[in-house]
Amino acid sequence: xxxxxxxxxxxKGLVCREIxxxxxxxxxxxxxxxxxxxxxPIEQLYLWGIDHADALxxxxxxxxxxxxxxxxxxxxx
Numbered sequence: 001x002x003x004x005x006x007x008x009x010x011x012k013g014l015v016c017r018e019i020x021x022x023x024x025x026x027x028x029x030x031x032x033x034x035x036x037x038x039x040x041p042i043e044q045l046y047l048w049g050i051d052h053a054d055a056l057x058x059x060x061x062x063x064x065x066x067x068x069x070x071x072x073x074x075x076x077x
């Protein structure tokens with residue numbers, strides 16, 4: 001699955017694959033300049049998630065409580 005994903009990223013121009021003809025053969029992947037530009041907003045989103053981890057966890061806890069309450073209500077009916 002990883003190889004398939006890397007090949008698709010290579011086809012889209014986001015990664016570059018370099019094959020080293022040694023025994024055993026070795027393949028090295030790196031980001032293209034387009035891949036680096038594409039990664040910037042993803043990194044910003046990741047950093048935002050780290051900065052807001054407590055709020056995101058509270059949101060998840062609220063959602064879990066709501067689902068549990070709905071389940072109890074349905075069971076009571």
